[in-house]
Amino acid sequence: MKFTDGYWQTLPGVTILKAADLDQVEAAGDRLVAYCPTTRIRHRGDTLNKPVLTVTFDAPAEGVIGVRVEHFQGTRDLGPAFPLHRDDTAPTVTADGRTGTLTSGDLTVSVDAENGYRAQFSAGGRVLTASLPGSVGLVRDGEGRSFVREQLTLGVGEHVYGLGERFGPLVKNGQTVDIWNADGGTASEQAYKNVPFYLTDRGYGVFVAHPERVGFEVGTEVVSRSQFSVEGQALQYYVIHGPSPKEILDRYTALTGRPARVPDWSYGLWLSTSFTTSYDEDSVNAAVDGMAERALPLSVFHFDCFWMRQFHWCDFIWDPATFPDPAAMLERLRAKGLKISLWINPYIAQRSELFAEGRDLGYLVRTTEGDVWQWDLWQAGMGLVDFTNPDARDWFTSKLKVLLDMGVDAFKTDFGERIPSEGVVYHDGSDPAGMHNYYAQAYNQCVFDLLKAERGEGEAVLFARSATAGGQQFPVHWGGDCESTFVSMAESLRGGLSLALSGFGYWSHDIGGFEGTPDPAVFKRWLAFGLLSSHSRLHGSSSSRVPWAFDEEAVDVTRTFTRLKLSLMPYLAQLGEQAHAAGTPVMRPMVLEFPEDRSAAGVDTQYMLGDALLVAPVFSADGVAEYYLPAGTWTHLQTGETRQGPGWHTETYGFDSLPLFVRPGSVLARGAVDDRPDYDHLDGVTLDVFGLADGESRTVQVAPRTGAEAATFTVVRTGATLSATAEGTTQPWHLRAGAASASGSGAGTVSLTLG
Known part of the structure; x- marks a missing residue:
């Protein structure tokens, strides 16, 4: 203030x-x-x-x-x-x-x-x-x-960086920021995920430990x-020393909570019914089968709001007119290898039977006069679940458990920002001003803990919109309601990078944008960006996001980048392990990997996917891309062409490509499967070596699945010879540098001569 x-x-x-x-x-x-x-x-x-x-x-x-x-x-x-x-x-x-x-x-x-x-x-x-x-x-x-x-x-x-998912410039100098969750879209100073923590590139961070407005x-x-x-x-x-930005995040997330592990299947492509589109089991099957017919790998199908009856959100009852036998439908979808996600929120509409039940049991937030707090924004006469009441939490999760028993795997925990800050009373006596931001934490933790208890450690995953400090413990979070434009695509990226520097390990966004219908160029450019994010979802408001709704090239682009991402699962899964172990995000602002490069300090139109891959989304229909490369010789992952840094480059890319460069000296683990994310990442893994200098060595770890014991590979270059040593595996693996390759099986050493 x-x-x-x-x-x-x-x-x-x-x-x-x-x-x-x-x-x-x-x-x-x-x-x-x-x-x-x-x-x-x-x-x-x-x-x-x-x-x-x-x-x-x-x-x-x-x-x-x-x-x-x-x-x-x-x-x-x-x-x-x-x-x-x-x-x-x-x-x-x-x-x-x-x-x-x-x-x-x-x-x-x-x-x-x-x-x-x-x-x-x-x-x-x-x-x-x-x-x-x-x-x-x-x-x-x-x-x-x-x-x-x-x-x-x-x-x-x-x-200065951080302060939550903010959609303005990545560098916060010169900005006034109120830490106050709001349902305000992605185009203003308001934010869904406000975090009272910032870090700087001078070796320290500051966490203001207040859940109320800061x-x-x-x-x-x-x-x-x-x-x-x-x-x-x-x-x-709290003042938190680094000295590097990664070390600051390590100490900050040790203090406020590490990001949980997420299941391998969650890294695959999610397809949604979208919000207000008309859908039933036939249209769901048409979308799912259409993806399969076009060889577009799909991992998760998401049912948005209207899986329930209108005016009844949230009563957690399938609309019988649209889905007369939901259990059988979910069984059929799961038989196709899909996981199932359902939209929910913590607002209980007055028409829902749960409203009267929650009112009578005292499970809804009340006014200081003793009435149930209500308003008509979003849902008519809606009330709020009081998550400070243990009995209310049990009541709420008992309704969700019925859905889990039916075959649901994940929940999209939408909303949680429109929370009154005065005139209300919580069960545990919490200050309403403090609960405004903290409500999202209590809501998401309640649902996440249920999933963890029912599905097991490492299998719980949300698709959450609201958060505050510590919310990184309950992944994944997505960027909220953005427009379907190149400008909004860029502002969404800035939001994700800002959230990454606020301790959040994973992040996603609506491919193509949420509001409106993107033109084919926006959709195809957004596909590459979305499928090179930690999590990838096709979702919109009033129109479907199936690729063939745009043009046939969009189908090809979807296939190209989905299969590329799935082939990177040995690498991505280890990035998730780093997020869980040290709070290092999967998608990283340039300053996180190159804190000594002053030219990288303010770059917010590109990012590092882990430590090895530089991704620069294309924000124009004509394919002209501007990107910055730090020092060294970088290799384009798709073409093998090299570019020299440090410096800015301007080039034109087709829809099937974008600036996607491998950092010099990297060893990139690539999987043998590209049609699903949940495979044995270690079986047949290929170690691609890029620009390793004479005398240099790199160590990478690959686990067969998230949370399992990893094998360790050490790659060393001596003159024109590359040698790789494997420990902790009995499976086949490959070493590759350009056109040269060699194969090994189990623990041991293989070598190859560079051409």
């Missing part, structure tokens, strides 16, 4: 009491505490009638320092709160009354009284960021509300500082 009018004045009605002095710093066990009067203390009279801000530092994990700024400490904390995973870090704390330090791993905060209160965060002998005199403040506005704010310094050329002024209140504020009497945030 903005509080000032330029540098010298506050906005009308606003007063700011700043931490103007440092009365004392003391060590309190494993904490460091600073007492900061909001006026300079020259004599005893200055201690009267002025607030004192208490700033407490602790270390929840190695390389992480927590900061809590408090005014009144008698205020009740109603919740909700982000659960944090703390380790056994024992920080080093020193204090002499006027200065103090707390060190956690390689991160140190130093507090002193130079010109008032100051705190500097440093690592490796370098200051990362600092809270300067006057940065910490207690703010009151013209409406009588109290806020606590902090301002951390930004260095020259420092770039206001960020990234170089806008003061251009050399990142400001954040919350309403109330206390502000809690």
Whole structure:
């Protein structure tokens, strides 16, 4: 929230009491505490009638320092709160009354009284960021509300990233961001997935641990500082050291939760009925059989909203007029090798029988007057499931379990953003303002935990729209309601890259766009982008997204990129394992892989699919693509042609291709199957070697399936000879570099001579 009018004045009605002095710093066990009067203390009279801000530092994990700024400490904390995973870090704390330090791993905060209160965060002998005199403040506005704010310094050329799935520029400098979930599409400052966490390319990240509205002024209140504020009497945030962006995400997701593993089948192509299209079992079969007849591999079929009766969402009952025998239909679809996904949301329409049931049992959110909270937006008279009530969670999941028993495999957990922030009461007494964003977390966790319990670890997967910090634990998330244009395709990509730098390991989007019907050029270009994303779904609003609805070339493009993606499953599955183990996303902004390349810092029209593949979607009908290559000789995956970096390139591509380059020095694991994702990735795997220099070696791991023990392959180049050693496998595998190839079987070594 903005509080000032330029540098010298506050906005009308606003007063700011700043931490103007440092009365004392003391060590309190494993904490460091600073007492900061909001006026300079020259004599005893200055201690009267002025607030004192208490700033407490602790270390929840190695390389992480927590900061809590408090005014009144008698205020009740109603919740909700982000659960944090703390380790056994024992920080080093020193204090002499006027200065103090707390060190956690390689991160140190130093507090002193130079010109008032100051705190500097440093690592490796370098200051990362600092809270300067006057940065910490207690703010009151013209409406009588109290806020606590902090301002951390930004260095020259420092770039800020993250803050959730945001559709504007990837670099957040110069942006004002409110962390407040909204159902606002992909074309504005509103976002479905708001995450109060940012990282910078100077070696640190900042997590503001508040589920309620957090206001960020990234170089806008003061251009050399990142400001954040919350309403109330206390502000809690964490500074997280890297030093690299990957290491920051590792520590952040260790603190807030790792992305779960997702099943191999989820990486395949999903086909939807789409939203308001007219469909029944015959039309579903026509779409499924049409894909098979055209040799288009399909992994998941999704039923969108109208699998239920109109005005009854969500009662979880199949529309009997459209689907008279859903269990038999699902059995027939599963016999074709498909998994089944169903659309749901947490809103219960008044016409649904579940409304009266939930009302009478006390499972719906109520107003302060004791009535069920209702409105008519989306569904007539809808209420909200109260996920803070354990009995309500059990009630809700019992309805979903019936569907799982029927043969459903996954749920699209739509909505969860239109949540009232005042005038309502939750079962556990949670603050409604905090529940506005946190509701998505409670909703998605409830459904994900059910799937995990019923389907097993590693088999649970959602297609979720809303989220906040920690939501990465319940994948997958998709980008929401975008238009069917090239501009919207680009804004969707920016949203996904921003979410990746907010701790989310997987991401998807509606191929072709959601609103409207894309022209064939948009659809075909979006196909390549969508099928080179972690997860791929054909879905729209009022029109079908089957490829032959556009033209025959769209069918060919779908086949080309679906089969390409499925052949990459040994590689993609290991990227998923990295997301699960360390929070490193599958789709990576360029800055994540090339943090030292200043030219890559602001690139948001392309991405790395893992560490080896550079993908630059084409955003024009004429096929002209502009892309940036970092240093080295890059090889086009489809053609074998090479391009030199660093530098920008402009080229024209047909619909069956795009800038898809392999990073120099990569060993890319390719599967022996390209018609489904859930095969034995290790059996017959090919190790494609690209530009490995003399004396270099690379190690890759390949597991037969997600979560299984992986085999390890080590590839070494010595002069004109490539040799590869396999450990932990008895299956056949291949080594290839250009036209040269060699084969092995089981553990052992093979070699080939480069031409």
